[in-house]
Amino acid sequence: MIKYENSKGCHKLAAFAVLVQLMFSSPSVRLCSLPAISIDCLISLLPPNLTFTNFVYTNKFLNFAITMRIEDEIHQKEFKDDYRRLMANLLFTNNWLNQQLIPFFKGLGLTLQQQNVLAILRGQHPSPVCFGDIQNRMVDRNSNVTRLIDKLIEKGYVTRDICQTNRRMIDVRITESGLKKLQEVDDKFPTLFERFHNLSQEEAVLASNLLDKLRG
Numbered sequence: 351m352i353k354y355e356n357s358k359g360c361h362k363l364a365a366f367a368v369l370v371q372l373m374f375s376s377p378s379v380r381l382c383s384l385p386a387i388s389i390d391c392l393i394s395l396l397p398p399n400l401t402f403t404n405f406v407y408t409n410k411f412l413n414f415a416i417t418m419r420i421e422d423e424i425h426q427k428e429f430k431d432d433y434r435r436l437m438a439n440l441l442f443t444n445n446w447l448n449q450q451l452i453p454f455f456k457g458l459g460l461t462l463q464q465q466n467v468l469a470i471l472r473g474q475h476p477s478p479v480c481f482g483d484i485q486n487r488m489v490d491r492n493s494n495v496t497r498l499i500d501k502l503i504e505k506g507y508v509t510r511d512i513c514q515t516n517r518r519m520i521d522v523r524i525t526e527s528g529l530k531k532l533q534e535v536d537d538k539f540p541t542l543f544e545r546f547h548n549l550s551q552e553e554a555v556l557a558s559n560l561l562d563k564l565r566g
Contacts, residue, residue: 478521
């Protein structure tokens with residue numbers, strides 16, 4: 351594993367592969383051969399402050415990941431302080447994360463919020479969960495739980511009944527179809543999580559702990 355902090359001193363093959371990646375927005379690049387073109391010219395076209403990680407080169411393949419600083423992503427030279435930079439980075443990364451999640455769940459016939467509801471219900475299955483508890487456990491606290499439940503009922507993934515011990519409460523249960531749909535999601539999750547593998551497991555734990563600390 352080799353790490354390059356900028357493009358000036360990087361391996362010429364890596365520089366060429368980065369250009370290919372930037373052109374095609376691919377998370378990784380595999381090259382079997384190099385075209386007849388000046389690699390030095392390509393290096394000069396690379397944006398500054400690129401970080402190369404997980405660099406592996408063999409006689410057939412070149413695989414690596416790059417990281418662009420938030421300043422480069424939003425074309426801003428600098429921030430007034432580190433906390434403003436952190437806020438911009440969190441907002442930008444949240445948008446990037448949604449760009450990964452929305453099509454992933456759409457391909458499975460769900461939304462992120464619908465999957466969240468199903469996961470909450472599965473955690474209590476076979477016992478029911480009331481509306482208030484679902485709302486309190488949602489990742490997105492602004493979700494319209496009533497509408498989410500209505501959509502999931504239409505899909506046959508949950509049922510809704512009046513609580514027998516307190517008729518003012520509504521019990522929601524996940525169905526067998528809902529459990530099968532969640533299993534389908536679980537089976538596909540490894541493909542989604544591959545997009546997070548720019549971080550090692552230790553870095554993922556550290557990032558999560560720092561976010562917990564940030565929220566106080």
